[in-house]
Amino acid sequence: MVIAVASGKGGTGKTTLAVNLAFVANPRPVQVLDCDVEEPNVHLFLKGQTLESKTVSVTIPSVDEEKCSGCEECSNFCQFKALVVIGKTVLVFPELCHSCGGCRLICPEKTIDEVPRPIGKVETLQVQNDLLLIYGTLSIGVAMATPLIREVKNSRDHGAPLTVIDCPPGTSCPVIESIKGADVVLLVTEPTPFGLHDLTLAVDTVRVLGIPFGVVINRAGQNYPSLYEYLEKEKIPLIGEIPLNRAVAQAYARGDLIINSVSGYRAKIEEIFSRLIDLAEKSKRV
């Protein structure tokens, strides 16, 4: 079972939900994947011993200028303008390259090789006997989050019974890569105009992917009926609410789990977890 915790808007409480769900989740062992590689933060809540740390690279072109005829086919082919040909000199811009390998295939003189370009690292932490954290950190100045996210997901034990994915915010490629293959998506939102606006974008995204999903309203209790009206109109299951509470913010700021430090919240998280499992299993039966 793979649960992806996502949201359109940033700062709605994805990480809070993901780490707290991981602690109440059954069956175990549980693997938590922090796929927000541009700003990973799950490791602030789940601390442990590093089992593995590996550098992740993508491949970029390297041109043998001795053999280059200056035909410009590589540059014309590249959709991302990562290669510029000036006379018989090919200038490569690694930060624009999406590592498709097309330039190497299209070069008539076979002058292009592929060389590795490190983009970040993936670390695996043993948090508890039955709880692993795998997270990626994108190197500063690198914009290619997607290949690193793929590597975070590949680093998990695919046979393990339960995986919780903390997704990046938004609805663009990194989010799609993180959600892809999940059995159920938990969309976290907040009762504000921004929360609702970005939730609608996230709902559209998850619907395109065809994954069952439910919504949790974080910081609930603020008067914003439009959010509830939207959920009702769209027939989206509201699977839980986390009331706005200063103690939650304080626990978060300390790096504590709300299930352990705010009374009554463990039950709320447990209920959200069981409703998520129901959503995933109900859709499997259909």
Place this chain on the structure above:
Amino acid sequence: MKIAITTTGKDLNSPLCERFGRTPFFMVYDTESDSFEVFDNSVNLNAPQGAGLQTAQNIARQGVSCVITGHCGPKAFFVLQKAGIKVFLAQNVTVKDAIAALKDGKLQEAKAPDVEGHW
């Protein structure tokens, strides 16, 4: 000598375009024959990335020896430099006046990019 000028229009009275990579057109002016040709650059106007690089490559293909534009970022400057094309900067002028200023030696050659990428 051939000069490339980034511009928002198609004739000598058009304003010089201050953006290099995302200029709608560029003019190639030949000082020997006093003639010019205008090239459409609209493909790069909406490019998600690499507009400066691609415009620089297109300009380099025309065999110009210098460019007059408003501002030039690091990647475009690097490509122009590799192509041996000098960069001159001018703002708030027509294409005609920019060419005249260059001929009169009133424009200073840029030795480095003057703006960040995606400015």
